[in-house]
Amino acid sequence: MLEVRNLFKALNGNEILKNINLRFETGVYGLLGANGAGKTTLIKCLCNLYEIDSGSILYNGIQINHLKNNYFNSLGYLPQNFGYYQDFTAYDFLSYIGVLKGLEGKKLEHRIEYLLKELGLYEKKNIRLKLYSGGMLRRVGIAQALLNEPEILILDEPTAGLDPKERIHLKNLLNQYGEKHTVIISTHIVSDVEDISQAIILLKKGEICEQGDLDVLLKKIEGFVYEGTVPKTQLDYFMNKYRVRNVYDLGNTIRIRIITEDNVEKCFAPIEATLNDLYLYYFDEVSEDD
Numbered sequence: 284m285l286e287v288r289n290l291f292k293a294l295n296g297n298e299i300l301k302n303i304n305l306r307f308e309t310g311v312y313g314l315l316g317a318n319g320a321g322k323t324t325l326i327k328c329l330c331n332l333y334e335i336d337s338g339s340i341l342y343n344g345i346q347i348n349h350l351k352n353n354y355f356n357s358l359g360y361l362p363q364n365f366g367y368y369q370d371f372t373a374y375d376f377l378s379y380i381g382v383l384k385g386l387e388g389k390k391l392e393h394r395i396e397y398l399l400k401e402l403g404l405y406e407k408k409n410i411r412l413k414l415y416s417g418g419m420l421r422r423v424g425i426a427q428a429l430l431n432e433p434e435i436l437i438l439d440e441p442t443a444g445l446d447p448k449e450r451i452h453l454k455n456l457l458n459q460y461g462e463k464h465t466v467i468i469s470t471h472i473v474s475d476v477e478d479i480s481q482a483i484i485l486l487k488k489g490e491i492c493e494q495g496d497l498d499v500l501l502k503k504i505e506g507f508v509y510e511g512t513v514p515k516t517q518l519d520y521f522m523n524k525y526r527v528r529n530v531y532d533l534g535n536t537i538r539i540r541i542i543t544e545d546n547v548e549k550c551f552a553p554i555e556a557t558l559n560d561l562y563l564y565y566f567d568e569v570s571e572d573d
C-alpha cells in the first residue's frame with residue numbers, strides 16, 4: 284500500500300504541490316489534470332525522484348526515501364519523456380533494462396518475450412529503436428516499466444502517440460494488471476482512465492480537488508448536466524452563459540450539452556453525467572479526446 288500524507292513540493296521557489304493526501308491499494312488509479320496541474324511533479328515524488336519539502340510518502344508504512352532499492356525493486360515507471368538508446372533493438376534494450384533491474388537468464392528472456400507479444404512488438408523485436416514510430420517507442424517504454432512485474436506501476440501519459448486500437452489494447456492490459464497490483468496512470472485524456480479506474484484523482488493547480496470512486500464523484504454533478512436543441516444563431520449566447528461540452532450540428536439547429544448549477548431554459552433536459560462532464564466542471568476545459 285502506498286500512502287501520501289500532507290505532501291508539499293516547490294520547484295525553483297514555486298509551490299507546485301500543496302497538501303496532497305492519497306492512498307493507493309490494489310487497482311487502477313486515474314490521475315487526471317489539465318496541462319501544468321502538477322501530475323508529473325507528483326509522479327516524480329511518488330517515484331522518489333524528487334525530494335519532498337514536507338509530508339511523507341509511505342510504502343507499506345515505511346517512508347520510501349528510507350527504503351531505497353527495496354522500493355525501486357517494487358516500482359515500474361514510465362516517464363513522460365522516456366529515454367532510450369537509438370541503436371539498440373527493442374529486445375536488446377529490454378534485456379539491458381532487465382539486467383539493471385536485477386533480472387537475468389531464462390526468467391528475463393521469458394518476461395521480455397511475453398511483454399513483446401503483449402504489446403504487439405514481437406515481430407519487430409530485432410529492429411533498431413531509431414526506426415520505431417512514436418507509438419511503438421511508447422510501447423517499449425511500457426514494456427520496460429513492466430519488466431520486473433512491479434507491485435506499483437506508475438505511467439506518466441502512457442497513451443501519448445498511441446493510435447485508438449493501441450489505446451484500447453493498453454487499457455485492457457492495465458485493467459488486467461490492476462487486478463493484482465497498484466497501477467497509477469497520469470493523463471489529461473479522460474478516456475485513458477475511464478471504465479478501468481477504481482478511483483479517480485482530480486489534480487488542479489497542485490491541489491487535489493476531488494478523489495474517489497467515479498460513481499460517487501459523478502453524484503457531485505448530478506442534475507447539473509443538460510442537453511438541448513437550440514437555434515444555431517443562439518450558440519454564442521449559450522457559450523457565454525454556460526460551460527458547453529458538446530455541440531452537434533443538426534442543420535438549422537444545434538444540440539448542445541451544458542453544465543451548470545443554475546436554472547436552465549425549457550429547451551434543456553437533464554442527462555446522466557460522465558467523467559468528461561466532471562473534467563469540464565472542475566477544469567473549465569474539455570478533455571482532449573472529447
Ligand SMILES: Nc1ncnc2c1ncn2[C@@H]1O[C@H](COP(=O)(O)OP(=O)(O)OP(=O)(O)O)[C@@H](O)[C@H]1O
Pocket residue numbers: 294295297299316317318319320321322323324325363471
Ligand atoms: N523544474 C521546474 N522549476 C519550476 N517550475 C516547474 C519545474 N518543473 C515544472 N514546473 C512547473 O510546475 C507546474 C506543474 O508541472 P508538471 O509538469 O508537474 O504538470 P503536469 O500536470 O504534469 O503537466 P503536463 O500534463 O503538461 O505535463 C507547471 O506550472 C510547470 O511549469
